[in-house]
Amino acid sequence: MPPSVVQLSDVKFRWRPENPLTLDVPGFELTAGECLFVYGPSGSGKTTLLNLVAGVANPEHGEVRVLDQSLAQLPTAHRDAFRSDHIGLIFQMFNLVPYLSVVENILLPCRFSARRRDRAVANDGSLDAGASRLLGDLELDFAGLGSRTVSELSVGQQQRVAAARALIGAPELIIADEPTSSLDADVQQAFLDLLFNEVKRTGAALLFVSHDRRLEPRFTRSVSLTDINNAVTPSPGPQLSP
């Protein structure tokens, strides 16, 4: 059995004390090397789940463990450091810092995590070589794009740069939040191919969140948030106000 990368046990969360529970997950697990597809309509708690796993939000009950580390036991600053060491994040869009070049964006995690920097150097020889290899693997041209500002890139190119940034320094967990929603269908497939290849190469676990179930067959396993989250009513429809 491969080691556990993400483990939620009896996790309850609400954004404000007066609000109802947003998330109530009795159990959830992601193991190393796994590519997990988590789907659910908007409002099913996807963002909340990501914030909990990334250690940005704390559950009011239960425990979130990442790489066998209980996040609640870490002080905020240490959680931030833990995240930069072990987790790569890709968002739906606007992932990049506009005033940095493509390479500077890719290498951002190495500014904050010595571990990722060291691993990138160990893997590829130097940071620039690491960025260059990732851009090449993602079918972007390092020489042509590396020093460009990100505003000159297409959305598809931006998402691939964001993926390269999440992958640099080989973190154990890649979290992707609807990374393909702003892409055209054929670009979506290409993006997923590249993402899977890289994840497989580093042996990372991929937590992929989307509402688009057409992508589901390509993953090793899939989970419906409405099934595991007791805080939402399974049937979609207008919610009753109390």
Added chain:
Amino acid sequence: MSRAPILSLAVKSLMNRRLTVGLTLFALAVSMMLVLGVEKVRGEAKLSFANTISGADLIVGARSGSIQLLLYSVFRIGNATNNISWKSYQQIAARPGVAWTVPMSLGDSHRGFRVLGTTGDFFWHYRHGRKRNLKFSGGKPFNDLFDAVVGSDVAKALGYNVGDAVVVAHGLGREGFKTHSDKPFKVSGVLAKTGTPVDRTVFVSLEAIEAIHVDWQSGSPIPGMSIGADKVRQMKFTPKAITAVLVGTKSRFGAFGLQRSINEFPAEPLLAILPGVALQELWDLMGTAELALSVISVFVIAAGLLGMVTMLLAGLNERRRELAILRSVGAQPRHLFALLAAEAGTLSVAAAGAALALLYGVFLIAQPILDAEFGLFIEITSPSRHDLTVLGMMIVAGTLAGFLPAWRACRQALADGLIVRT
């Protein structure tokens, strides 16, 4: 995780917002320049004032107060209570430690400007500012008995040029006094602007003062006894009394001994003052004006910093996504704090540099104008320790002011989490 990556992020982030950052930088630089400029001009004005008369080691007059003696002998404000007899003057001039003396006789005026009777040595020994000599913008010192030299303000106000006639009035009133119209003077020279009371003075020879009063007694002409100018020219005049004396000593230390002995002068009660000390006392009387300038400086810099803080705070809202991205790649709240503080610090340092450049630019342009119009000579030197201290304090204040937006950025980032859906 060194600080340098944060600093380079800060610089790049600022560069990305060139327009607003540039304008803020300019505003901050102007306010810093104003503070430095005010400090510089204040220092130079003080120096210039303290050196209103820097050539003489002692000023001697009849016994009164030191400020009073300074006011009437140098600033031509108020009147002498008493005179010095010519005999006492000669005894002082003959003292072994005395290098030179310049007698001064006051009491007459010309259209509101004081007339000073003195010797040609005045133009040679008088120094102002940084040991600067008097310069003639036209003509030369008086030579004839009825020659007059006018200060630059006098020449400007009355439109005098070399060769014009001047009629001296008896006493100090502007109009309606008896005039010495039978003995008109001719302008032999016009002095360049000094920024000292010299500018507002009409200079004639000591003998001339005696000569125009030769047919006067007790402040009015003796009836029926009018002696013409040509006739007066034949006569020889020795003043009976003078108002004050400028004394130069052979050594600086000699001045103290001489001062003491003149203050204990047996023949008549005299007072000798060190002009630098008395000028300093007088400047200190105006301490409130200096304080007001300092207070204004503080407000000017506060306004500049407020502008910068406003810009940074206003920018935070549109940078929410940027800050969330930085957090998602591992920036901790303290990094975001450092980023905003570094932006404020970078802006402050850049503004300080720009302020220095602006300051020297302004001084290069203003120096000749200030000198010609106000007699205030601003010496352009490399920034003094004081300037650098003031700049350093402003940079520290700017960085500290950045702590407010920095703190807000942390709060905002923690509240926003990693995903900003806007």
